[in-house]
Amino acid sequence: MKTVKVLGTGCAKCKSSYDHVLEAIRITGVEASVEKIEDIEEMMRYNVLTTPVLMIDEVAVIKGRVASVAEIAELLKR
Amino acid sequence: MFDWLQTLADWLIYSIFQLPKGSKLGDALNFFFFDTIKIFILLGMVTMIMGVINSYFPIDKVRIFLTKRKWYGLDYFIASLFGTITPFCSCSSVPLFIGFVKGGIPLGVTLAFLISSPLVDAVSVAIFLGMFGWKVTIVYVVSGILLSMLAGFILSKLKLEHLLTDWVKQILENKNSSDAELSFEKLSFIERLPDVFRESWGIIKGVSIYILIGIAIGGAMHGYIPTGFFEDYIQQDNPLAVPIAVIVGVPMYSNSAGILPVLEVLVQKGVPLGTAIAFSMAVVGLSIPEGLLLKKVMTTKMLFIFFGVVTACIIVSGYLFNLIL
Numbered sequence: 001m002k003t004v005k006v007l008g009t010g011c012a013k014c015k016s017s018y019d020h021v022l023e024a025i026r027i028t029g030v031e032a033s034v035e036k037i038e039d040i041e042e043m044m045r046y047n048v049l050t051t052p053v054l055m056i057d058e059v060a061v062i063k064g065r066v067a068s069v070a071e072i073a074e075l076l077k078r
Numbered sequence: 079m080f081d082w083l084q085t086l087a088d089w090l091i092y093s094i095f096q097l098p099k100g101s102k103l104g105d106a107l108n109f110f111f112f113d114t115i116k117i118f119i120l121l122g123m124v125t126m127i128m129g130v131i132n133s134y135f136p137i138d139k140v141r142i143f144l145t146k147r148k149w150y151g152l153d154y155f156i157a158s159l160f161g162t163i164t165p166f167c168s169c170s171s172v173p174l175f176i177g178f179v180k181g182g183i184p185l186g187v188t189l190a191f192l193i194s195s196p197l198v199d200a201v202s203v204a205i206f207l208g209m210f211g212w213k214v215t216i217v218y219v220v221s222g223i224l225l226s227m228l229a230g231f232i233l234s235k236l237k238l239e240h241l242l243t244d245w246v247k248q249i250l251e252n253k254n255s256s257d258a259e260l261s262f263e264k265l266s267f268i269e270r271l272p273d274v275f276r277e278s279w280g281i282i283k284g285v286s287i288y289i290l291i292g293i294a295i296g297g298a299m300h301g302y303i304p305t306g307f308f309e310d311y312i313q314q315d316n317p318l319a320v321p322i323a324v325i326v327g328v329p330m331y332s333n334s335a336g337i338l339p340v341l342e343v344l345v346q347k348g349v350p351l352g353t354a355i356a357f358s359m360a361v362v363g364l365s366i367p368e369g370l371l372l373k374k375v376m377t378t379k380m381l382f383i384f385f386g387v388v389t390a391c392i393i394v395s396g397y398l399f400n401l402i403l
Binding site: 008009010011013014040041043044047048049050051063064065066068 | 136137138141164165167168169170172173174176177178180245249276277280371374
């Protein structure tokens with residue numbers, strides 16, 4: 001079971017990141033929980049500089065850009 | 079460099095589509111076709127070059143770089159310079175702001191970065207190159223950096239720290255620069271390219287619709303508004319033209335992709351170049367949505383001071399542009 005977190009203040013890029021994550025999980029069938037973190041004060045605890053950030057098991061794997069579904073699927077399978 | 083493209087555009091519009099040269103529709107379509115292809119080629123080149131630089135100096139590295147030692151004022155330059163190569167999304171402005179000041183970077187330097195990042199970016203550089211040539215582009219980039227440095231410096235002298243919102247003040251009280259345990263992968267130039275390419279493609283894909291709309295409006299205006307149309311309204315010697323253009327531009331929200339193609343046509347139809355550039359700086363540099371985001375870290379008073387100082391700096395550069403361009 002993996003935990004995926006999408007950090008972002010709710011802009012368009014963050015929303016499409018979140019959708020891509022859901023799609024990647026559906027395709028790969030990897031068991032994962034997805035959490036959206038939109039609260040800025042909580043976000044700052046993760047030392048984020050650019051949004052959106054994608055975290056898998058507390059490790060920031062994508063920073064400041066929207067990753068494609070295929071890319072996220074690849075990261076989930078690791 | 080783009081002669082071949084003009085030949086292609088002429089051939090396509092005048093020979094294949096059989097539109098007469100000099101007709102309004104023919105000229106507008108020719109302009110649309112030529113400008114679109116040219117800007118997309120330049121966009122690909124500039125985003126790739128900036129992407130490579132950015133890959134070697136990502137934002138986290140810039141932050142560590144800025145906090146490592148005392149810079150004695152040079153940090154304003156470094157922050158403004160790296161602001162230009164860092165791709166910027168207005169929703170990143172708050173995390174970036176906090177991340178910088180929490181790491182111990184002075185408020186003025188942080189603000190300099192925050193001003194230069196949207197003002198000068200790969201997209202605006204590419205469009206400026208395509209529309210006004212390399213000389214105007216250099217003037218734009220250099221003045222964008224100088225303007226950010228100056229505004230950041232003035233803001234630091236105003237000692238605005240007490241005007242930050244309370245939770246930011248709390249963060250600052252227990253700030254720690256030791257949380258920089260980040261490691262950076264050592265990648266070869268070739269290994270970096272796939273990521274750079276993907277990033278560049280993402281930027282182009284994201285702005286393409288705005289560019290197309292911008293050029294379409296520009297193309298229509300190009301064909302249908304008579305040359306010199308604006309000269310009657312915005313005269314070079316009207317001292318109020320620059321401030322009015324800037325103040326009108328500040329609340330407007332658009333990225334450079336949408337506003338610049340229209341700008342080229344305004345200039346062709348008689349708006350002084352400096353006034354037009356100052357207007358576009360105001361549109362892309364400051365906006366109401368950005369202000370609303372920044373309200374999370376700044377009190378209203380500080381926000382007004384921030385916008386006021388940046389606006390003043392843009393107005394000053396508008397006058398300078400009109401003098402030198």
